[in-house]
Amino acid sequence: MLSYNHQICEIRHNCFSLLTLNEMGPITMTKKYETEAPGYTMTTVMEEAARCLLCHDAPCSAACPAHTDPAKFIRSVRFRNVKGAAETIRENNALGAICARVCPTEKYCELACSRSGIDVPIDIGGIQRYVTDFEQADDMHILHKGDSNGMHIAIIGSGPAGLQAATTLLEKGYSVDIYEKNAKAGGYLTYGIPEYRLPSNIVDYEIKRITDMGANIHFNTIIGKDMTMDQLKAENDAVIVAIGASEAKMLPMFENNDAVETAVSFLARTKQAKGNIDLPDNALVIGGGDVAMDVVTTLKKLGVEHVTDAVYEQFDEFRASKKELAGAEREGVTIIDGYVPESVNGHTVTLKHRHINSEMTIEADTIILAIGQETNAKNLGIKLEHGEAPSAGYKTHDPKVFITGDIAQGDKTVVYAVQKGKEVAGEIDSILGGNRDDQ
Amino acid sequence: MINKDISIDFLGVHFENPFCLSSSPVGNCYEMCAKAFDEGWGGIVFKTIGPEDFEVDEVSPRFDELTKEATPFVAFKNMEQIAEHPLKQNLADLKKLKENYPDKVVIASIMGPTEKDWEELARLVTEAGAEMIEMNLSCPQMTSHAMGSDVGSNPPLVKKYCEAVKRGSDLPMMAKMTPNITDMVPAAKAALAGGADGIATINTVKSIANVDLERKTALPIVNGKSSVSGLSGKAVKPIALRFIQQLRVASGLEQLPISGIGGIETWEDAVEFILMGSTTLQVTTAVMQYGYRIVEDMKNGLMHYMEEQGVKHLSDLVGLANKNIVPAEDLDRNYKMYPEIDWDKCIGCGRCFISCYDGAHQAISWDEKTRRPSIDTSKCVGCHLCALVCPVHAIHPGKIVMKEGREGDPSKIDVVSQRLY
Structure with a gap:
């Protein structure tokens, strides 16, 4: 067995391998798409942890929707207890390594960070990534299935909310079956977020931890088509619907146009092909959220020379996280803010400014729409309004059926999905009783 | 979260974990020690209790720190003396601590200027319910030269006072040694000869940490002047480890029970002291900087280390490094x-x-x-x-x-x- 200290050296070594990528000769464009930014080393993570003020009533921890408790894991790093830090993250967040990479921390923990009173907040996501990389390299097994309580739960959808709900339920002793319509688990984590931001192997590791605990995933299975909801209800003590919003929205003017693709489709096929796709010479992207930033940054990283992003919001009201916007700008994306598409004719889109008298016409090889997603809850017997439950919480009119994730009210980020996954599991456990001696 | 038994026996007393507050400002009253126990410390050495007539009169300010680059508290300088509360209150606090925390270890640190005082204090803390006594023979900033490190560097006096304590109490007793001495072995042997059951070391190192360039005196400045006083924290760890090593390999002191002190703030520091021959560990400076909560990562990190090393009992680690540290001529x-x-x-x-x-x-x-x-x-x-x-x-x-x-x-x-x- 490699020793603890040795493991840390190994991680450090791997990170430096990434650092020197530039010196390894010409970089292929797919390499740029596939390569994650370098992470901390033991030395640099200690430097960052030493910047932390170790607040008494840490506002970062209070601001984390998933209760990942950054104050505690950063303190553990500061006191050179990386294993303890990993335990804190993992026990609070089954997708700790994923959140470390994709969480818009600037809106949560880092927004709350006291260090901002001095200069800039602690890089909490970066420290979390170091710790979860350590956890993986050291092959730590932190979570375990609880003693079986004989009860069964079915979860529809293996996105972040479904995965977290499964983990919490497994810990409490339930057996869990997850029904996934696709060939792979993870939902948007697997089919959406680009490789440079969230490497597939990280998602695979996180899912394997959960299947190792005992989650049973049924792939290529659509409830309402391959199996009925009634069947699931009959076979399980409760059913959780965690189907997310996986279908792309379309504007009527772009329908039936060969030049148009949705962001959902583009990101999915690019990720599955590891970046090996046919590329246009130029592209126009419509949308200004994180998904739009993923699309434009991916296009640039793959080598598309002219990428223009037309965004409904002006810069002062931008929806994408600052980090993702900065990434797009770094890649050289042209961003036109405050414009909405007025009309389209083949490859030519006419855009109009929302407030000032300005109109422009852009011709593009490819037009990609990143204007939001919607939910397909056909034959599941649940009521949704605008893709969301009509009331707060996780219950439905059917006492056996619960909802969670993006279709439950609240923010639509991975970290919120984790919170909602934990909460729906807790609610079901309080209703079903679980293991009596746990209470 | 990992959960392993890290309990250990020291001088016949069972500690649920080896981590103790050292006798210092961090264990100055009931409320402080109670909070430390609540946050997970295994034992406390209550701030040194002196005789009723010894008046503690402190200066303000009384601390200083050594920094390097942007790192604070590389070392910490302290001019505070022994407990300032009345003897009666200190004894009442000890009693209440033992009553409310029966599974934790309450250790009384005592110090007196005469044999009679030592004997009397030993008797009083024993009556109050302390389970162990630590003799403070080593505080370098006392206003009385009849107490503190001047005593600890005088082996005949050490022996005499140990005997006095043993007359006053049959509790297990450790003598706390000063590092302001070339060789600790004679003082430690004198303590054992006087009846001490073990040694606690090191106390702080006499120091001047910084000099004010305008005022031309050391820090902290007390109305234009300053004094030599004790240094602690990470910078003294190497000094502490060398004293502990040299005690453990001195002829006649093999297997000497030691409570290790000196700059411990992480689980790694703790393991180093244990490998060097410490059975229990005492901490102050890191607590002053970060609070009692640091014990969480020290305990958790120690558990992971034991797991990784395949060690079942913490006592199996004590002194494992001693044999691998040899005289320079034997390398x-x-x-x-x-x-x-x-x-x-x-x-x-x-x-x-x-x-x-x-x-x-x-x-x-x-x-x-x-x-x-x-x-x-x-x-x-x-x-x-x-x-x-x-x-x-x-x-x-x-x-x-x-x-x-x-x-x-x-x-x-x-x-x-x-x-x-």
Whole structure:
């Protein structure tokens, strides 16, 4: 067995391998798409942890929707207890390594960070990534299935909310079956977020931890088509619907146009092909959220020379996280803010400014729409309004059926999905009783 | 979260974990010690209790810190003396602590200027319910020269006072030693001869941490003047470890029970003190800087270390390093080991070149074009200063060669360190 200290050296070594990528000769464009930014080393993570003020009533921890408790894991790093830090993250967040990479921390923990009173907040996501990389390299097994309580739960959808709900339920002793319509688990984590931001192997590791605990995933299975909801209800003590919003929205003017693709489709096929796709010479992207930033940054990283992003919001009201916007700008994306598409004719889109008298016409090889997603809850017997439950919480009119994730009210980020996954599991456990001696 | 038994027995007393507050400002009253117990400490050494008529009259301010680059508390200087609360209140606090925390260990630290005082204090703290006594023979900032480190560096006096304490109490007793002495062995032996059951060490190191360049006095400034007083914190750890090692290998002191003190703030520090022969550990400075909560990571980290090492009982680790620290003349001087540069990690800063030229043997040359160092083995003596200064840890142990005319198999030479950078 490699020793603890040795493991840390190994991680450090791997990170430096990434650092020197530039010196390894010409970089292929797919390499740029596939390569994650370098992470901390033991030395640099200690430097960052030493910047932390170790607040008494840490506002970062209070601001984390998933209760990942950054104050505690950063303190553990500061006191050179990386294993303890990993335990804190993992026990609070089954997708700790994923959140470390994709969480818009600037809106949560880092927004709350006291260090901002001095200069800039602690890089909490970066420290979390170091710790979860350590956890993986050291092959730590932190979570375990609880003693079986004989009860069964079915979860529809293996996105972040479904995965977290499964983990919490497994810990409490339930057996869990997850029904996934696709060939792979993870939902948007697997089919959406680009490789440079969230490497597939990280998602695979996180899912394997959960299947190792005992989650049973049924792939290529659509409830309402391959199996009925009634069947699931009959076979399980409760059913959780965690189907997310996986279908792309379309504007009527772009329908039936060969030049148009949705962001959902583009990101999915690019990720599955590891970046090996046919590329246009130029592209126009419509949308200004994180998904739009993923699309434009991916296009640039793959080598598309002219990428223009037309965004409904002006810069002062931008929806994408600052980090993702900065990434797009770094890649050289042209961003036109405050414009909405007025009309389209083949490859030519006419855009109009929302407030000032300005109109422009852009011709593009490819037009990609990143204007939001919607939910397909056909034959599941649940009521949704605008893709969301009509009331707060996780219950439905059917006492056996619960909802969670993006279709439950609240923010639509991975970290919120984790919170909602934990909460729906807790609610079901309080209703079903679980293991009596746990209470 | 990992959960392992890290309990240990010391002088016949069971500690649920080895971590104790040392006798200092961090254990000054019932509320403080109770909070420390609530947050997970295994024992407390209550702030030293003196005789009723000894008046504690403190200065303000009374602390100073040594820094390096941006790191605070590299060392901490303290002018505070013993507990300032009335004797009666201190005894009442001890009693209440033991009543409310029966599974934790309450240790009374005492100090007096006469044999009679020592004996009386020992009797009083025993009546109050303390389970162990620590004799403070080592505080370097007392206003009375009849107490503190002046006593601890005088072995006949140490013996006499230990005997007095043993007359006053049959509790297990440790004598707390001062490091302000060349050799601790005579004082420790005198303590044992006087009836001490174990040793606690080190107390603080006499110091001046900083001098104010305008006021021309040391810090902290007390109405224009300052004094020599005790230094603690990370910087004294190496001094503490050397004293503990030298006690544990002194003839007649093998297996000496020790409560280790000196700059402990992480689980790694704790393990180092245990490997060097400490059974329990005492902490103050890191608590003053960060609070009692640091015990969480010390305990958790220690559990992971034991798990990784396959160690079932913490006591199995005590003193494991003692035999591997030998007199300088007994070290293997037949070989040298060259450093090796990992080019994937080297960022071309040239720090190794500068240090080798200016601080070692001019064995590294610098290519100004490629901005990379190279090592000339004909000049390199294998000191590895370059590895220590490298900011990205790109320099590792490399090839081992026997010195000219010496016998030996380089492949059998053990130089691997897994010390965390």
